[in-house]
Amino acid sequence: xxxxxxxxxxxxxxxxxxxxxxxxxxxxxxxxxxxxxxxxxxxxxxxxxxxxxxxxxxxxxxxxxxxxxxxxxxxxxxxxxxxxxxxxxxxxxxxxxxxxxxxxxxxxxxxxxxxxxxxxxxxxxxxxxxxxxxxxxxxxxxxxxxxxxxxxxxxxxxxxxxxxxxxxxxxxxxxxxxxxxxxxxxxxxxxxxxxxxxxxxxxxxxxxxxxxxxxxxxxxxxxxxxxxxxxxxxxxxxxxxxxxxxxxxxxxxxxxxxxxxxxxxxxxxxxxxxxxxxxxxxxxxxxxxxxxxxxxxxxxxxxxxxxxxxxxxxxxxxxxxxxxxxxxxxxxxxxxxxxxxxxxxxxxxxxxxxxxxxxxxxxxxxxxxxxxxxxxxxxxxxxxxxxxxxxxxxxxxxxxxxxxxxxxxxxxxxxxxxxxxxxxxxxxxxxxxxxxxxxxxxxxxxxxxxxxxxxxxxxxxxxxxxxxxxxxxxxxxxxxxxxxxxxxxxxxxxxxxxxxxxxxxxxxxxxxxxxxxxxxxxxxxxxxxxxxxxxxxxxxxxxxxxxxxxxxxxxxxxxxxxxxxxxxxxx
RNA sequence: GGACCCGUAGGGUAGAGGAUCAUCCUAUCGGCCUUCGAAGCCGAUGACCCGGGUUCGAAUCCCGGCGGGUCCGCCA
Numbered sequence: 030x031x032x033x034x035x036x037x038x039x040x041x042x043x044x045x046x047x048x049x050x051x052x053x054x055x056x057x058x059x060x061x062x063x064x065x066x067x068x069x070x071x072x073x074x075x076x077x078x079x080x081x082x083x084x085x086x087x088x089x090x091x092x093x094x095x096x097x098x099x100x101x102x103x104x105x106x107x108x109x110x111x112x113x114x115x116x117x118x119x120x121x122x123x124x125x126x127x128x129x130x131x132x133x134x135x136x137x138x139x140x141x142x143x144x145x146x147x148x149x150x151x152x153x154x155x156x157x158x159x160x161x162x163x164x165x166x167x168x169x170x171x172x173x174x175x176x177x178x179x180x181x182x183x184x185x186x187x188x189x190x191x192x193x194x195x196x197x198x199x200x201x202x203x204x205x206x207x208x209x210x211x212x213x214x215x216x217x218x219x220x221x222x223x224x225x226x227x228x229x230x231x232x233x234x235x236x237x238x239x240x241x242x243x244x245x246x247x248x249x250x251x252x253x254x255x256x257x258x259x260x261x262x263x264x265x266x267x268x269x270x271x272x273x274x275x276x277x278x279x280x281x282x283x284x285x286x287x288x289x290x291x292x293x294x295x296x297x298x299x300x301x302x303x304x305x306x307x308x309x310x311x312x313x314x315x316x317x318x319x320x321x322x323x324x325x326x327x328x329x330x331x332x333x334x335x336x337x338x339x340x341x342x343x344x345x346x347x348x349x350x351x352x353x354x355x356x357x358x359x360x361x362x363x364x365x366x367x368x369x370x371x372x373x374x375x376x377x378x379x380x381x382x383x384x385x386x387x388x389x390x391x392x393x394x395x396x397x398x399x400x401x402x403x404x405x406x407x408x409x410x411x412x413x414x415x416x417x418x419x420x421x422x423x424x425x426x427x428x429x430x431x432x433x434x435x436x437x438x439x440x441x442x443x444x445x446x447x448x449x450x451x452x453x454x455x456x457x458x459x460x461x462x463x464x465x466x467x468x469x470x471x472x473x474x475x476x477x478x479x480x481x482x483x484x485x486x487x488x489x490x491x492x493x494x495x496x497x498x499x500x501x502x503x504x505x506x507x508x509x510x511x512x513x514x515x516x517x518x519x520x521x522x523x524x525x526x527x528x529x530x531x532x533x534x535x536x537x538x539x540x541x542x543x544x545x546x547x548x549x550x551x552x553x554x555x556x557x558x559x560x561x562x563x564x565x566x567x568x569x570x571x572x573x574x575x576x577x578x579x580x581x582x583x584x585x586x587x588x589x590x591x592x593x594x595x596x597x598x599x600x
Numbered sequence: 601g602g603a604c605c606c607g608u609a610g611g612g613u614a615g616a617g618g619a620u621c622a623u624c625c626u627a628u629c630g631g632c633c634u635u636c637g638a639a640g641c642c643g644a645u646g647a648c649c650c651g652g653g654u655u656c657g658a659a660u661c662c663c664g665g666c667g668g669g670u671c672c673g674c675c676a
Contacts, residue, residue, distance in 0.1 A: 557641070
């Protein structure tokens with residue numbers, strides 16, 4: 030347990046003992062105060078009502094009853110709060126020795142022996158990933174990393190939609206359109222090369238009835254289980270997916286499991302779901318098409334009708350999604366779906382269906398709002414689009430130029446390597462710093478921001494710490510903090526001590542945007558310390574300060590790791 | 601028409617009942633490189649969409665507007 034958490038327990042114990050002396054066992058909160066007045070605080074407002082006394086009074090009496098002992102260095106009452114200050118020496122040496130001991134595992138929670146699955150990205154394999162969709166892999170991958178630090182065994186999973194009209198159109202285009210007819214793609218990558226066929230096939234389908242007929246017949250054969258068509262579609266989907274994987278790899282995202290939608294048709298799971306749902310009391314039939322009435326589940330209006338078969342008995346995407354989720358839920362203790370906000374209703378309906386099928390576990394959805402461009406909504410068709418591949422190239426190029434301006438001592442190869450790390454860091458940070466539910470307007474100036482609240486800011490601070498340590502050579506690591514008396518040193522250590530709390534909130538509380546914010550806080554506190562206090566030429570304090578620099582470097586490295594961002598030792 | 605989400609300085613963003621400073625970044629203005637990396641540090645300016653209500657106390661909760669996003673297929 031972290032130093033701060035064990036101090037919290039100590040405070041809780043002291044307060045409840047004092048309260049029982051006052052003749053009550055009322056519940057209370059212990060919080061980290063927003064004001065800088067204390068390390069922990071107990072707001073006495075909620076106690077006031079039942080105790081029928083003023084908050085200030087209660088705080089005052091408690092502050093007298095509680096002894097200053099152990100790590101409690103000070104208790105005081107102010108404005109209805111009971112404030113606690115932790116013994117500075119205990120806080121600082123506790124934090125530093127814990128970081129030295131655990132290294133990059135510092136800030137992690139104990140192993141839970143629980144398997145959790147994070148499904149993310151799952152974008153339709155019909156074209157390249159654009160910035161509008163990039164939020165999904167970045168949020169999903171970051172959440173997975175946070176959960177892993179929270180002690181879960183994490184698996185990431187991509188659900189590949191290789192069933193349905195879209196992929197059939199793509200396949201028809203690849204098989205029937207001559208290469209010469211298609212606009213040449215800007216890139217050699219499979220996804221960029223193939224999407225041109227998809228676009229043209231869509232156009233031809235609209236204007237040429239015979240094409241439309243061909244595609245319809247292909248779709249029918251697909252749904253009747255025609256092995257040739259299915260394997261054809263599977264092949265094109267795999268080619269496309271290979272391109273998408275390359276892009277994801279470019280931003281440091283790789284998934285553990287790829288599950289193909291067609292599997293649930295092949296193995297009969299989807300059919301079994303249909304049969305079971307038909308027997309439920311919520312099921313009804315219109316002209317052969319089956320649906321559920323979800324009125325009782327709080328779904329109203331047009332939304333309450335949830336259709337799960339066509340009138341020819343074939344399954345729908347949503348039906349297969351139920352089968353998929355039953356499968357996933359059987360494989361893991363917990364299941365998280367990272368979804369665009371357009372999936373909210375679908376997700377609700379899925380939950381209802383699972384309840385009807387008396388599933389014990391439910392998927393936990395995490396929604397994000399869409400990214401648009403200053404010109405408006407992103408649309409591949411209208412050409413209002415920024416591809417993730419282009420964003421990566423731009424960011425890496427921009428980073429390269431920044432490095433070239435500053436460094437003359439690095440090899441071309443090394444500069445390219447660092448540029449990649451810095452450019453990708455800027456992209457990931459820029460996206461994950463914003464609460465997922467907020468709308469996001471993509472701006473180049475923000476995506477390529479390397480100052481202040483940015484990925485490169487954290488990387489820079491990390492590189493700076495590494496540089497100091499390089500110059501220092503050997504030194505004696507110590508948790509003796511008696512030499513660390515400067516206010517910037519105290520503040521820096523205090524910031525470092527919060528890591529475990531942040532990890533928990535980010536993972537369990539699904540607030541991953543706290544991680545970049547915390548990273549900025551650490552880097553900022555370090556830079557202030559750096560500006561105010563000499564390290565290498567600091568006489569007796571040298572070892573203690575170098576130890577602090579090393580601890581900060583370790584924490585920054587962990588935070589960057591949690592964000593899926595590289596931690597360069599120079600840049 | 602119905603449902604859900606979001607409105608915080610010029611731009612972005614944190615805070616999700618509480619402490620006479622509402623966080624941080626950016627932009628703007630002014631300082632700091634012959635000490636360890638200036639992608640940095642210090643200072644200044646500037647904000648809770650509107651109207652009601654609940655409360656000792658509201659940026660935060662409730663109701664009603666206004667503005668933006670999303671959904672309401674026998675599509676995926």
